Amino acid sequence: MAIVFEKTKGLTEKPFHYCPGCTHGIIHRLVAEVLEELGVLGDTIGVAPVGCAVFAYDYFNVDMHEAAHGRAPAVATGIKRVHPDKVVFTYQGDGDLASIGAGEIVHAAHRGEKITTIFVNNAIYGMTGGQMAPTTLVGQKATTAPYGRDEAHTGKPIRISEMLATIDGAKFVERVSVHDPANIRKAKKAIRSAFEVQLSGKGFSIVEVLSTCPTNWGLTPVEALNWLKENMIPYYPLGNFRKPEEVE
């Protein structure tokens, strides 16, 4: 028999520390597979966030930087301006990108930085134990929103893809999900297109990946996939918000 699926060379041997069923594992794998298939593993530099994926620098088989919380797009800018011929990506959660890092991601997109951002949106703060995120849904409970997110007090959740798509320098903006195999395959396609936009020198690219956090949502991994489908997708619609004409 022929092998149709095996571990990609884009990942190191280190086992993931993520919780059982956490979709970070799937997303790391998709990024690593895309980089291997594009043949750019040896020319890639990634930037890890502060959040559950803080140890991403141990998992990707490429040069990696740690960044301060939210500052990955600025760090990536420094790297890409020194190495314009290399593939540079950031991997960020919703606290990192949409809260403290809101300024940095807007300006990376605005300048049209030729980097690719993988934005993992699980509507909560994972690593620090379940606090509210800018992406937490109205009514959703979190440790700093113990009575449920109140729209009158803290507004509605932020839709990053729609917001960044209004910026000219953001040449590829797509929101995907990883809650079932069909969507995982679509997510991989989007991630590949995003990196191809970088490789063709067109500008900034971002893929927002709707993800689960079973531990802090208080659900089993399987229940968490359903919660994502039923609650997150209606508010965060899947699809492409911006692409250069050539991308299908």
Added chain:
Amino acid sequence: MSLTKFRFNSNFQLSKGGNKMAKARGKVTFNEDKCKGCELCTTVCPTKIVVMNKDKINAKGYHPVTVFEMDKCIGCANCATICPDVVITVEREMVE
């Protein structure tokens, strides 16, 4: 037989042409000690053969994934696609 590697994609031909329908036969292997018992794989198998092995505990303390009826595996790789810990390797061949 040389092992050729190819990626599963939706254009994969299941029929060899003509009137004969070839069937896919698959085989999955598990890196059991990496399994965290999350059970995501058990929800996506089209032949419903992926189960957690309740009689076994792996090095991490979880019931690892297993398949008892490998003859029903069609090598679709859904389980490996959704596994967050790269536990599963999938093989496949076409048979008459």
Added chain:
Amino acid sequence: MSKVLMKGNEAVGAAAIKAGCRYFFGYPITPQNEIPEFMARELPKVGGVFLQAESEIAAINMVYGAAGSGARVMTSSSSPGIALKQEGISYIAGAELPCVIVNMVRGGPGLGGIQPSQSDYFQATRGGGNGDYRHIVYAPASVQEAVDLVMEAFEVADYYRNPVIILGDGMIGQMMEPVEFKEPKKRDLPPKDWATTGTKGQRKPNVINSLYIDPKLLEDHNLRLEAKYAKMKENEVRYEEYNLEDAEVVIVAYGTTSRVAKNAIAKCAEEGIKVGLIRPITLWPFPDVAFDKISDKTKAVLTVEMSTGQMIDDVKIAVNGRKPVYFYGRTGGMVPTPNAIVEEIKKIIGGDK
């Protein structure tokens, strides 16, 4: 009054609310998350406002706004987050606003680690922001002391119109100890008629500001601040002296490290070695006066810190050449053990040093 068993972080939150704090702006960071989580639960019950800011920088600026509007307000964070707040703290000091800032120190530098440390001493006492400013720094050594100092901090902040720092560490924040909430000594506080509350057409506008573009005016402003800080040095010094009489060695330690030191002192006593302790409770103003109490019999001073040596600079200034000053420390989140301190003391008196 009955005692309640509470986790340090939650006790800090409860103490603030008891002291009349009704506004809290913060951001998640380990190991102090229980403080914003407690405030999120409890402030709405007393008509207060909790808001999780988008970052520590936004949080300290929210504090600046709330303090300038006349409120009792607090923020909390841990080392890397406190580093972000330095600009805001400088502005708050320059604008002469009251507020309480809690730092549950963790290992550094940079992202560092999440285990307890005392490596923010310089940041707290020298002030990481720009300009000639100071703030009182309280270093509790128990959850009860943290409660007492937080409650007093709001009085002190209002009295001087200045930020007050509570310097804890991950152990104080995470451990559970019995606490009582006693009323702090109330100070004679003038009304906050300088606050921005709306002129209602009845007074000249109040301006909250740290900009003085004329250098002569800015110097005058700094001299006024300096006079205020001189009063703090005169009136607010706090420390504990323990076993100083006839001590062969005097340990200087603060916070949870002082508790480890007390265990080491007890072990030394079992072996007939007399060791004393000076425990600064205010790290700024530093208790120089305590060091005048060191007896002639004392051979040396040993500074013990969870850092590579920061308070030792102030110890040397205070000792002023009168005794040799030694250092023992662990850093990165490692905690010194009583036995290791005992070994250091034996080395000192054994003449190996």
